[in-house]
Amino acid sequence: MDWSLVGALLLAVIIGLDSSAAFMTLVGQPVVTGILVGALSGHIEAGMTAGLLMQLLWLDASPLGGKLPPDPGPSGFAAAMAAAGAAAGTDGFAWAGFPLAYGMLWGTIAAYGTMLLPNLIRRFHDRLLPLFDLALEAGDRGTLKRLFYMGLLSNGFYGIIAGWLPGAAALLLWPWVSSIPLLVQHANASLAVGTLLVLGGWGLARLYAGGSRWIAFTAPIAATLLYLAFAGRLSGVNG
Amino acid sequence: MNGANLLPDKPPRKLVWSLGWRSGLVQTFFSHQRMQGIGVGWALLPVLQRWSRSDDEFRRKAERHFAYYNGNPYLASFTLGAIARLEAEGEGERAPGMKQRMMPITGALGDRLFWHHLRPMILAGCTILLLTLPLNDTVVTLVPAVALFLFGFISWSFRFSGIRFGWRHGKDTPYALSRLNLLRRSGFLGYIGAMIAGVVVSAGILQVTTGSGLSIEVNPSVLASIAAGLLLGRRATPVWVVLIILVVVVLEAVMMSRTTVATGVF
Numbered sequence: 001m002d003w004s005l006v007g008a009l010l011l012a013v014i015i016g017l018d019s020s021a022a023f024m025t026l027v028g029q030p031v032v033t034g035i036l037v038g039a040l041s042g043h044i045e046a047g048m049t050a051g052l053l054m055q056l057l058w059l060d061a062s063p064l065g066g067k068l069p070p071d072p073g074p075s076g077f078a079a080a081m082a083a084a085g086a087a088a089g090t091d092g093f094a095w096a097g098f099p100l101a102y103g104m105l106w107g108t109i110a111a112y113g114t115m116l117l118p119n120l121i122r123r124f125h126d127r128l129l130p131l132f133d134l135a136l137e138a139g140d141r142g143t144l145k146r147l148f149y150m151g152l153l154s155n156g157f158y159g160i161i162a163g164w165l166p167g168a169a170a171l172l173l174w175p176w177v178s179s180i181p182l183l184v185q186h187a188n189a190s191l192a193v194g195t196l197l198v199l200g201g202w203g204l205a206r207l208y209a210g211g212s213r214w215i216a217f218t219a220p221i222a223a224t225l226l227y228l229a230f231a232g233r234l235s236g237v238n239g
Numbered sequence: 240m241n242g243a244n245l246l247p248d249k250p251p252r253k254l255v256w257s258l259g260w261r262s263g264l265v266q267t268f269f270s271h272q273r274m275q276g277i278g279v280g281w282a283l284l285p286v287l288q289r290w291s292r293s294d295d296e297f298r299r300k301a302e303r304h305f306a307y308y309n310g311n312p313y314l315a316s317f318t319l320g321a322i323a324r325l326e327a328e329g330e331g332e333r334a335p336g337m338k339q340r341m342m343p344i345t346g347a348l349g350d351r352l353f354w355h356h357l358r359p360m361i362l363a364g365c366t367i368l369l370l371t372l373p374l375n376d377t378v379v380t381l382v383p384a385v386a387l388f389l390f391g392f393i394s395w396s397f398r399f400s401g402i403r404f405g406w407r408h409g410k411d412t413p414y415a416l417s418r419l420n421l422l423r424r425s426g427f428l429g430y431i432g433a434m435i436a437g438v439v440v441s442a443g444i445l446q447v448t449t450g451s452g453l454s455i456e457v458n459p460s461v462l463a464s465i466a467a468g469l470l471l472g473r474r475a476t477p478v479w480v481v482l483i484i485l486v487v488v489v490l491e492a493v494m495m496s497r498t499t500v501a502t503g504v505f
Binding site: 045137 | 263264269278281284298300301302305350355361362369370391
């Protein structure tokens with residue numbers, strides 16, 4: 001049994017809870033989760049870098065005015081899991097920035113998932129509530145506690161589905177992706193395409209998400225630059 | 240005799256602890272129908288248990304607390320503290336009205352303070368440090384730990400002091416909270432955020448152009464980010480601050496490359 005995958009599963013539950021329901025500290029933020037996922041998989045720099053980049057892209061994502069922007073927590077988790085997992089198998093690669101592009105791509109896919117899932121969970125809760133309406137109106141504390149624990153459970157599942165599942169899918173597909181000769185031979189071009197996809201995804205999501213102006217202006221510039229800088233640095237370390 | 244006269248100004252310590260940590264879980268069963276209503280009801284269980292003499296009374300009181308509530312989760316404790324006071328005074332029937340009044344106040348204040356300023360600011364600061372400091376085990380462990388501690392300290396301080404504040408002011412809590420003028424006082428955080436944003440951009444550009452990133456030493460781009468924020472004063476929009484930084488950093492990079500060529504460092 002791969003214990004790091006089990007550890008990642010537990011971490012995904014914690015992140016799902018922290019980012020949307022319980023306490024809302026910074027534990028569920030990509031900059032922290034990236035390091036934790038990297039440490040779990042033994043590739044701390046790749047995990048941390050993916051986490052940093054996802055953090056910058058979604059720095060101002062906050063549920064204001066009824067909007068549901070992408071949740072940086074699970075999407076950063078997926079990015080870090082994919083990047084750190086892929087970094088383990090890049091020995092024969094021309095450029096080690098490739099796993100980072102792979103991680104960012106999966107992080108962006110997961111980000112879209114996090115725009116849909118919270119709404120589904122709320123609808124699920126809406127469906128549940130009428131079943132307990134009578135008991136709630138009677139002030140039944142047992143029902144209240146059951147609903148509360150159910151809320152914790154659904155948010156834990158949210159972390160698994162939104163963060164761990166895309167990450168695990170990325171790890172599953174990595175051997176196949178890394179064996180595509182075209183991608184391996186043209187790692188730089190793949191990285192450029194990865195960058196475009198990430199920024200394109202970011203731009204589309206931004207249309208729906210809104211947010212504060214100073215970060216909307218700064219974050220993509222900084223993220224692109226850091227992406228290039230870190231990809232170069234990883235290349236220097238591993239290449 | 241009004242029960243309010245018998246109540247101390249400070250809430251019982253046990254109540255502060257139990258309401259304080261429970262206030263962090265008000266979003267747990269979030270739904271479109273009641274929003275945080277179930278979470279608030281669950282958080283108030285210790286209050287209801289304490290001031291209900293029978294199970295019937297508990298049920299009568301509990302029913303009014305499960306209804307719709309939607310405020311900022313970090314400041315829910317102010318509402319919980321005020322409701323605890325109302326229940327202790329035997330005026331729990333006022334609680335729904337109190338919630339209605341507290342929702343817009345805590346929403347506006349908390350959104351601005353936590354979502355717009357504190358959280359992105361601390362995370363951006365953490366990003367800069369991870370980018371600029373030499374990466375080793377200490378940095379990778381210590382920087383996020385400090386960020387976690389800082390944000391945790393501020394948010395938990397608000398949560399626990401919110402219980403005390405709500406208890407002290409009781410039914411006047413919405414008015415007392417508005418009088419604190421926290422929205423206006425937190426305006427400076429926007430400038431600090433803009434400066435940090437500028438430094439992040441500078442760090443990225445320098446990392447790409449020179450491969451060195453920002454050093455901890457005094458750097459023109461860091462100075463520019465601070466000066467731009469301060470000089471533009473109240474009219475400073477963060478976009479302007481960042482634009483100024485961009486110009487300064489690009490000029491700095493061009494000058495550095497010229498110096499390198501002139502001295503034949505390659």
